[in-house]
Amino acid sequence: MQLSVIIPTLNEEEFIKPCLESLSFIDPDEVILVDGGSRDRTVEIAKSFGVKVIVSQRGRGKQLSLGAKLAQGAYLLFLHADCQFTNPVDIRRAIKEGFAWGFFPIKYEPTNLELKLLSAWINFRSKVFALPFGDQGLLVKHALYEEVEGFKDYPFLEDVDLVLKLRKKARPKFFPVSLTVSSRKLKPHIPFYPNFHSLRNFAILLAFLLGCPPNLLAKFYK
16 A cells, blocks of 8 residues: 555544545545544544544544554555645655655635735745644655654644654655645634634744643643
């Protein structure tokens, strides 16, 4: 197997169907959905697509780590349930050419001018500073993922911890095709909220980099 997709979920019935449908654009060899105890139709919808569904303890770090342990692909794509591809991406060609790890630029939907500017900043930051987050789709060589000891058991910021370890090993590949991300958490209908949300996340990131534990920071993230 070349490519395994791993998706952590918790009550994602609104988004999981378009997410799974969009995987036809990347043609993975296997899809593993790791559910943290959904009470809606998330698991039912996923099973209708024939993907491998694993039940896990709740916690994105736990769920992603479990999915990676079960995956068989030479490359692992960690994808959030509210993300989807809207155009073909030739990941298999990139795999044949060889790379250590990579990610995708993002665009928000629904969107507005504020969100377009925010996504432009995110894409600039992640490309120039090699600092993408989990909603940008982290594509990692399986052997490298294991070398850096994968995801830690964090309630969040597990993606930042992994990225910090990966970029010590190699510069990431920046794929040219955007990944569409739901703007639900950014509340685009509230003026200036997306910028407030982004500044808050930056403050949380800075505190994490200074040594504050994720369990303590989690209450500021919710």
